[in-house]
Amino acid sequence: MHCAATLLAAYPERAPQPLFSDDPETSRPIAYLFVKMVQVDILSTLHLLIPNVNTTEYPSLSHRIAAALDIMTSFVGFLITAADDASGQQGLTPDRILKLHEDLLKTVGDVMEYLRDRWDDYLAGSRGIGSAQNSGRSIFEDPITPAAVRFVATWLRDDDGEALRAQAAGLIDLFAELYKMNLASTGRPELRLPILAALEGILQTSDGREAFHSSDILPRCLYSDLRVILTGQEKELGTGDYMRGSAIVQIFHILVEYDQSSRPHPGSIALLELIANSEVQPARAPASASDRFRLDFVTDALELAAALSKNALRDIPSTTQQKVQASLKTLALTVKENWIIMKDESMTTRLAELRFD
Numbered sequence: 511m512h513c514a515a516t517l518l519a520a521y522p523e524r525a526p527q528p529l530f531s532d533d534p535e536t537s538r539p540i541a542y543l544f545v546k547m548v549q550v551d552i553l554s555t556l557h558l559l560i561p562n563v564n565t566t567e568y569p570s571l572s573h574r575i576a577a578a579l580d581i582m583t584s585f586v587g588f589l590i591t592a593a594d595d596a597s598g599q600q601g602l603t604p605d606r607i608l609k610l611h612e613d614l615l616k617t618v619g620d621v622m623e624y625l626r627d628r629w630d631d632y633l634a635g636s637r638g639i640g641s642a643q644n645s646g647r648s649i650f651e652d653p654i655t656p657a658a659v660r661f662v663a664t665w666l667r668d669d670d671g672e673a674l675r676a677q678a679a680g681l682i683d684l685f686a687e688l689y690k691m692n693l694a695s696t697g698r699p700e701l702r703l704p705i706l707a708a709l710e711g712i713l714q715t716s717d718g719r720e721a722f723h724s725s726d727i728l729p730r731c732l733y734s735d736l737r738v739i740l741t742g743q744e745k746e747l748g749t750g751d752y753m754r755g756s757a758i759v760q761i762f763h764i765l766v767e768y769d770q771s772s773r774p775h776p777g778s779i780a781l782l783e784l785i786a787n788s789e790v791q792p793a794r795a796p797a798s799a800s801d802r803f804r805l806d807f808v809t810d811a812l813e814l815a816a817a818l819s820k821n822a823l824r825d826i827p828s829t830t831q832q833k834v835q836a837s838l839k840t841l842a843l844t845v846k847e848n849w850i851i852m853k854d855e856s857m858t859t860r861l862a863e864l865r866f867d
């Protein structure tokens with residue numbers, strides 16, 4: 511199992527196909543049985559983890575289950591990719607997919623329940639009540655935690671089952687804490703993108719939106735992170751930062767979509783001004799991958815600004831309103847010119863359709 515997880519981590523694009531594919535006609539589908547074995551190991555072990563967290567056997571146990579969860583994350587990603595790739599479906603017969611899907615639903619639900627119990631255990635310890643965290647193997651030091659978050663996030667974003675998404679609302683406080691840790695330190699596993707992916711699914715439910723607004727993840731995490739990406743020097747930012755910026759913008763789009771009131775969303779004006787004051791340097795062809803991700807992000811941010819401006823701008827002084835509108839239009843024009851240089855007609859059209867009034 512550790513070997514498979516290591517291969518998937520080292521070769522994330524090439525390893526899944528041979529590892530998860532079978533000959534549909536074979537009577538011994540090795541890949542299918544391997545995935546089933548991994549699922550069984552996770553489901554049969556989850557309930558043993560917390561009671562054994564203080565034992566000497568726990569480190570090897572936790573590393574094994576973390577590896578199993580990483581394998582399942584890759585497998586879910588493989589299933590998603592295979593749905594649009596005929597070559598990837600050769601070993602995924604309909605009956606096998608159905609059986610694996612049913613087990614995956616249970617696995618995701620049980621993993622979320624484990625995370626919730628582990629989080630509650632941590633909170634109990636922080637309040638002086640005896641808990642597993644006293645051993646030093648708290649939820650934040652356990653290798654299972656990042657592996658479980660990645661697995662849950664991959665499923666929640668792409669599967670539209672409302673029950674699991676509503677259940678995941680109970681993890682938002684944990685997600686917020688993990689996000690803050692990534693903002694404050696580079697010494698922990700990077701989980702911001704997986705958390706944002708999970709939020710995309712969770713916010714599709716009323717329970718998820720209620721839990722989201724009851725937490726501090728919006729002001730303490732998303733606004734703070736987006737501000738850094740929008741105001742940071744381009745030479746200090748990389749592709750991963752721009753991808754994360756676009757993911758944060760998508761969360762704001764979801765919030766705007768589900769907000770039925772005509773009042774501005776909290777923080778809309780500050781966010782509009784932040785976007786309006788962004789700077790984009792002229793592009794040069796041929797563009798690097800980082801250049802494209804940067805322009806993708808700014809384009810996404812401008813689309814969010816256009817959506818927010820419908821309600822937010824009318825509640826600020828007219829002079830400020832005109833200044834913000836002018837800055838947004840100038841930024842949109844610069845970004846549009848960059849896409850023209852890159853000869854990307856679809857992105858050029860996106861910019862041409864934006865209105866900031």
